[in-house]
Amino acid sequence: MAMFINCTEVLDGVLCNGTLYTVPEARLTIHDKMFWVYLAIYVGLVLTAGLMSGLTMGLLSLDLMTLNILKDGGTTREQKYARRILPLVKRHHLLLVTLLLANAAAVEAMPIFLDRISDPIIAISVSVSAVLIFGEVVPQALCTRFGLAIGSTLAPVVYILMGLFFIVSWPLSKLLDCVLGSNHGTFFRRAELKVLVDLHGPGDGSGNEEHLTTDEVLMIKGALDLKDKRAKDAMVNIDNVFMISSDACMDHNTMTQILFHGHSRIPVYEESRSQIKAVLLMKTLIKLDPEDAIPVSSLLLDPQYFRPVIFIDDVKPLHDLINLFQTGKGHLAVVRKSYQGRQLRGLQDNTDDITPLLGESQDDLQHDSPQQIGEVMGIITLEDVIEELLQEEIIDENDERQICQRIQLAKAMATRKMSVLKRSLSQPEQSRGQVQAGQSLVGHSSEHLNVDVAIATSQRSDDAPLLGSGEVLA
Known part of the structure; x- marks a missing residue:
């Protein structure tokens, strides 16, 4: 049976037997x-x-x-x-x-x-x-x-x-x-900043002419570490501190000792070395006559000769210690062991008012008497803090002289050892004890020699001899 399809073209397409069909558009060519x-x-x-x-x-x-x-x-x-x-x-x-x-x-x-x-x-x-x-x-x-x-x-x-x-x-x-959150900035922690500084140091391979020198890298890293370092990390142990008794006199012997050590500030103790009473300023003693033998206790009565002792806890950050030294109260502080009991007492006594945790002002803490503080551990000076900042030792004229003296002492001990060894070849039984004593003494002096030479040579930027002459070390 034949079927007839009637299609009519309309606006939207083709209408066939009542069904609307859409005619696809012709693809455009380059001629269009x-x-x-x-x-x-x-x-x-x-x-x-x-x-x-x-x-x-x-x-x-x-x-x-x-x-x-x-x-x-x-x-x-x-x-x-x-x-x-x-x-x-x-x-x-x-x-x-x-x-x-x-x-x-x-x-x-x-x-x-x-x-x-x-x-x-x-x-x-x-x-x-x-x-x-x-x-x-x-x-x-x-x-x-x-x-x-x-x-x-x-x-x-x-x-x-x-x-x-x-x-x-x-x-x-x-x-x-x-x-x-809306904050998308990058914040570098201290450890990340130290690595960033290292990457900008010499030898980074980038060929940048503005790279940081080794000293600049050390100083920047030292400044970043300063907040985490405590006073006990940079202090001089109390056993190694040169100090004088309040019962001493400023005679020839005392002044010779002061001149030999070459310090600008010397602690003064009373009865025991842990009871430091004041800090003498050596520049104020220049007019004193050794023949007068003025007692040190009398000097402590005149404020122009001494400064009050600054006591700090051993856990005090070096960053805060620099701020303390900048106030002009002094450049030497006595380090004591942290006394936690005082903090608890201050918290209990001051619960009703707004006061610091320690219950007393910072100035009161700095000038406490030795009976009120913990055990004295040592002293720390502005130079010690600066050395931690620079990450290098600061050797002054007096330090270099002491290094030279130790080197000469080690040389003398080495010469004595050689002479003892030579005598031992001819008389082994009699010289055996001398050889052992000489080896012990020379070994002890050699340790000091190695340390001092390492410190001195690390601070020199040229290739000159340590003592200015090669004959001393020959």
Whole structure:
């Protein structure tokens, strides 16, 4: 039975026996004018997607810390770029959502225009290669390398996009701020800063002429460690401290000892070395006559000859100790063992008013009498703190003289050892005890010699002999 189909062309397609069929549009060819229009739009979308991808990588890789550093410490051009980019990067999530929306709109619109001018196989091949190369790889590579300059140049374009997508991007950015927080700056801890300083030191292999020297690296790391170091880490043990008794007199013997040690401040004790009463200033004693043999106790009655003792706990950070020395109260402090009982007593006695945890002021703590403080462990001076800051020993003229004396003593002991060994060859039984004593004495002196020579040579920057003459060490 024959079936007749009646088809009528209408505006939306072809109507056949009451059924509407849509006729696919004919694919455009190079002879069609719209072919080039669609191709130009597609190329523009690829470039737009690449630009958004590159800006996302370039701008969001610059955190606030880096931009603030460049704004204040970069070159003239970097400072200009950083000032222009900084307001954009501060709106981190708004910038992120805006660039991603623009990139997604461009990528999703590409197939619409490419489908009219090519078949599906060609469309897939061209889309993958064009988006990968010109929409991802090349833009991100360029913006990663020159992100500061490109971001600064295209900042007006980003502001325009923020205005266009504001209705959608602003609510999303606020939601991200609430969920993830708005602070995205990088904060370096002390350990990270030390590694960063090491990477900028000599021998980093970057060829940068502005690298830090070894001394600069040591000083910066010393300053970073100063807060974690305590007074007990840099103090001089109380057994090694030169001090004089309050019962002594300023006669020839005492002044000779003071001159030999060469200290500018000398603690004065009463009865025992742990009961330090004051600190004598040696520069104020220059007018004293040794023949008068003035008692030290009488000098303590005149404030021009001494300074009150500054007592600190052994756990006091060196950073706080520098601030204490800067107040002018003194450059020498007595280190005592931390007395936790006083802290608890101060907390119990001052529960009703607002007072420090120790229950007394800092000045009162510094000038307590020895009976009120813990066990005296040693002393610490401004020089000791500076040595911890510099990470190097400071050897003055007196230290170098003492090193020379120890070297000469070690030489004398070595000469004595050789003579004892020679005599032992002829009389082994009689010289055996002398050889053992000489070896013990020379070994003890050699230890001091090795330490002193190591300290002295580490502080010299030239190749000159330690004592200025090679004959002494010969």
